[in-house]
Amino acid sequence: MKEIDKLFRSSIESYSEEPPARIWENIDHALDKDETKRLRRKYIWLMRVAFSTILALLSFLAYLNWHSPKRSAPVLSATSNNNIPTAGNKGIIRMAPASSRNSFPPRPEDDAGYRQASGAGSGIPVSVSERNHSTSEKIIENSSNKNKTARKVEDSSSQSMGSAKPPGIGNKNGYKAILTGTTQILNSKNLSLAGPCCIDKTAILSNHLIPGLGNGEKRSGKWQSQRKWAISLVFSPDFSADRLTEEYQYNNQDIQDISNRERRELSFTAGVLADYSISRRWVLRFGASTSVSNISITPFVVRAMRDNTGEYKFKLATTYGLGEIPNSFIRNPRSTDSIHLGDLASQQIQYLTLPAAIKYQVPKGKITWYGLMGIDVNLITSAKIEIEVPQPGSNVGVRESITKIEGLRKIFLGARLGAGIDYKLNHNWSLAFEPVIRNSITSINQNTPVRNFPFAVSFTGAVKFRL
Amino acid sequence: MYLNEVQYLEPSSHLINSCVEGDRHSQSQLYAMSAPGMFTVCLRYSRNREEAEEVMQEGFLKVFRNLHQFQKRGSFQGWIRKIMVNTALEKFRSKPNLYPLLSIDGLEENLQNDFSFEYILHELDAKDLILMIQHLPIGYRMVFNLHIFEGMKHREISESLGISEGTSKSNLHDARKILQAQIAARMTVASKNGS
Numbered sequence: 239m240k241e242i243d244k245l246f247r248s249s250i251e252s253y254s255e256e257p258p259a260r261i262w263e264n265i266d267h268a269l270d271k272d273e274t275k276r277l278r279r280k281y282i283w284l285m286r287v288a289f290s291t292i293l294a295l296l297s298f299l300a301y302l303n304w305h306s307p308k309r310s311a312p313v314l315s316a317t318s319n320n321n322i323p324t325a326g327n328k329g330i331i332r333m334a335p336a337s338s339r340n341s342f343p344p345r346p347e348d349d350a351g352y353r354q355a356s357g358a359g360s361g362i363p364v365s366v367s368e369r370n371h372s373t374s375e376k377i378i379e380n381s382s383n384k385n386k387t388a389r390k391v392e393d394s395s396s397q398s399m400g401s402a403k404p405p406g407i408g409n410k411n412g413y414k415a416i417l418t419g420t421t422q423i424l425n426s427k428n429l430s431l432a433g434p435c436c437i438d439k440t441a442i443l444s445n446h447l448i449p450g451l452g453n454g455e456k457r458s459g460k461w462q463s464q465r466k467w468a469i470s471l472v473f474s475p476d477f478s479a480d481r482l483t484e485e486y487q488y489n490n491q492d493i494q495d496i497s498n499r500e501r502r503e504l505s506f507t508a509g510v511l512a513d514y515s516i517s518r519r520w521v522l523r524f525g526a527s528t529s530v531s532n533i534s535i536t537p538f539v540v541r542a543m544r545d546n547t548g549e550y551k552f553k554l555a556t557t558y559g560l561g562e563i564p565n566s567f568i569r570n571p572r573s574t575d576s577i578h579l580g581d582l583a584s585q586q587i588q589y590l591t592l593p594a595a596i597k598y599q600v601p602k603g604k605i606t607w608y609g610l611m612g613i614d615v616n617l618i619t620s621a622k623i624e625i626e627v628p629q630p631g632s633n634v635g636v637r638e639s640i641t642k643i644e645g646l647r648k649i650f651l652g653a654r655l656g657a658g659i660d661y662k663l664n665h666n667w668s669l670a671f672e673p674v675i676r677n678s679i680t681s682i683n684q685n686t687p688v689r690n691f692p693f694a695v696s697f698t699g700a701v702k703f704r705l
Numbered sequence: 706m707y708l709n710e711v712q713y714l715e716p717s718s719h720l721i722n723s724c725v726e727g728d729r730h731s732q733s734q735l736y737a738m739s740a741p742g743m744f745t746v747c748l749r750y751s752r753n754r755e756e757a758e759e760v761m762q763e764g765f766l767k768v769f770r771n772l773h774q775f776q777k778r779g780s781f782q783g784w785i786r787k788i789m790v791n792t793a794l795e796k797f798r799s800k801p802n803l804y805p806l807l808s809i810d811g812l813e814e815n816l817q818n819d820f821s822f823e824y825i826l827h828e829l830d831a832k833d834l835i836l837m838i839q840h841l842p843i844g845y846r847m848v849f850n851l852h853i854f855e856g857m858k859h860r861e862i863s864e865s866l867g868i869s870e871g872t873s874k875s876n877l878h879d880a881r882k883i884l885q886a887q888i889a890a891r892m893t894v895a896s897k898n899g900s
Contacts, residue, residue, distance in 0.1 A: 246854075249834050262736055
């Protein structure tokens with residue numbers, strides 16, 4: 239017996255044979271594909287960096303907004319029957335102490351700080367300051383007359399300017415007033431206050447420039463003037479994965495065999511969402527979006543298996559289901575036949591998502607923070623498995639698209655949980671960034687070797703328009 | 706392992722590094738350097754040339770994709786060869802029982818080997834012997850290759866192929882019988898033609 243071993247070993251071990259050139263050509267082609275995939279992975283990494291940058295930028299904006307100059311001026315509210323307080327209408331300017339500047343509407347106890355001004359009768363002169371302060375306004379109260387508004391003046395420079403003011407003028411007593419309406423106020427020589435007061439012309443003039451504070455809006459102290467509808471265009475790259483449970487082994491392939499040969503690629507979601515504000519803090523969200531999920535499959539051998547009809551068929555077991563390979567590759571397959579897949583195997587699923595969610599938001603100036611949770615109804619619109627079967631003697635394999643995937647459902651349900659930040663660009667438009675976790679409640683397939691509950695982390699960017 | 710018997714060219718570490726960096730020209734050079742020897746390995750483990758080409762292609766793709774894992778302390782050609790053998794074994798494991806087992810009962814009387822070693826080597830070249838190996842049933846072929854060319858013990862073979870040690874020994878025994886019978890038949894024909 240040893241002789242034959244020696245015969246083969248000595249004869250064959252020293253033998254070498256030049257392989258056909260097409261082998262290197264195929265390897266070269268496959269390495270090109272590897273390079274493409276590598277670049278794609280690099281691209282994903284860049285996208286992650288880009289999103290991190292955006293997130294950091296939004297956080298910085300939020301920080302700036304949070305640490306905006308402190309409100310220093312106390313509250314003053316003014317009412318009058320007309321825009322111009324006159325002796326006839328006895329326009330009243332009510333001044334509230336600083337302690338009440340955050341109370342809304344003003345508490346009754348704040349009335350102690352109120353001052354009354356009559357059009358011409360009080361004898362206390364009104365000073366009109368035309369300094370160019372950096373001023374922001376906030377509605378604090380509506381008068382009993384709905385046509386007139388009073389605004390609180392937030393002036394960061396009011397503390398420092400005190401020394402520059404003549405005694406008895408402006409914010410000497412810690413009060414700072416602004417009468418809204420028209421600039422006729424500035425020309426009114428009859429206006430007088432019960433106490434020293436400063437009227438900021440800049441603030442008055444900016445009345446029409448501050449977003450969300452148009453003349454047509456009513457200030458009642460309760461949320462009612464915010465526009466209720468907003469439409470968002472959303473787009474997100476999805477980093478998805480699968481939660482798998484084994485139902486049965488197919489062709490001696492268990493859950494590990496099936497899942498190990500699949501690799502999730504970057505997926506995308508795009509759509510339109512509508513927000514309906516039911517209160518200042520609570521918002522209902524619904525809409526529609528479409529998602530594309532891609533999975534690449536490493537090459538493996540598919541063996542012919544007898545199905546319920548008694549015929550032998552080639553079925554590709556994936557985490558979506560069983561894709562039946564057409565018999566065009568091997569006609570009338572038998573139990574011993576097999577197909578070796580090429581490098582281009584992949585599967586793709588597209589589904590339409592109809593989300594319904596509730597959102598709790600906390601507005602802070604231009605920034606609005608929010609969290610949301612809801613339910614998704616997902617309708618699978620298309621699913622396919624792409625395969626390539628190498629052909630002996632040819633560099634190019636035969637490609638086939640399998641659209642018949644056994645076990646794939648039409649509908650599956652999911653839940654979403656997320657948080658986001660909304661930055662108001664102007665009166666109508668805002669940008670939002672919203673990381674969301676989407677997890678399926680029901681599997682996307684049934685009666686398959688592996689049940690699949692996909693989940694994804696979406697980094698959604700949105701452009702929102704308020705209606 | 707009997708790698709010492711074969712004079713494989715060892716690539717320089719510079720060439721390997723270039724291949725790791727993805728330089729296609731270097732990869733082509735490395736392939737050209739290693740391919741002839743490795744193709745023989747693939748032929749031995751395969752049923753025919755087409756299958757050998759598949760194994761070769763898959764094996765070299767693994768080589769280039771995992772080249773960064775190569776520990777430069779050992780033999781590079783040995784590393785490639787191991788990958789080729791493993792690729793062939795994976796292929797074997799992926800389609801078990803595809804080939805019917807042969808009965809060797811009738812071969813007993815053909816085992817009388819009246820031909821000298823030198824005469825056989827004169828009459829049969831390596832291609833003929835590889836063809837004989839290729840015609841072995843797949844299980845026998847795997848065991849024969851692993852034992853004779855890779856120098857694996859039956860325990861290691863049984864672990865690699867997922868069979869028992871007894872089956873491994875039995876397959877090797879049967880493979881030898883079949884090969885001897887084939888050689889005897891060829892020699893008989895050759896001697897008749899010569900006389």
